[in-house]
Amino acid sequence: GEDVEQSLFLSVREGDSSVINCTYTDSSSTYLYWYKQEPGAGLQLLTYIFSNMDMKQDQRLTVLLNKKDKHLSLRIADTQTGDSAIYFCAESHSSASKIIFGSGTRLSIRP
């Protein structure tokens, strides 16, 4: 079956890098996503990666994909207080199929 797992909490110091990890079980996943949920708001797509890529960089965000181990990570460089949120890893088979979300990782920033 399809399953996406993440650790529930991560605490980092302001200015450090945050690395949020995710594992998934479905080897036919084609698209892998990172969504961000700020308090009291809906989810917002941060970035995505195709399964035939192993890395994608977008400003402070770096996504790494290890397809063999079915492991996805999101690195946020120079973490700021505005990065405090819940980060959801997600996967889908195609652009039209449903998205399976992980449980979310709550990122908190300490001064």
Added chain:
Amino acid sequence: DTAVSQTPKYLVTQMGNDKSIKCEQNLGHDTMYWYKQDSKKFLKIMFSYNNKELIINETVPNRFSPKSPDKAHLNLHINSLELGDSAVYFCASSRTSGAYNEQFFGPGTRLTVL
């Protein structure tokens, strides 16, 4: 302009009541979704409609009935509300012809059943 809007934002009601949540998107998307997020923030898809047709119907009690009058609207009606229905309900929309499934989420409706 709000892309995906939901009403109401908060809903407090008694057990056994029937209530509806409305969702509208002005993005021109052809697919809309309802998700339930529980108190631990787990997000589960409930329904998905594509061009007003039901395409995803997860294991949801039949007390929940979605209705899509047109591509821009997807409403959720809940009969005989139970305590376990308390959650935040998110509507989302996407364009299925896109290269990837970017879903745009509404702000959520926090339902509290007393």
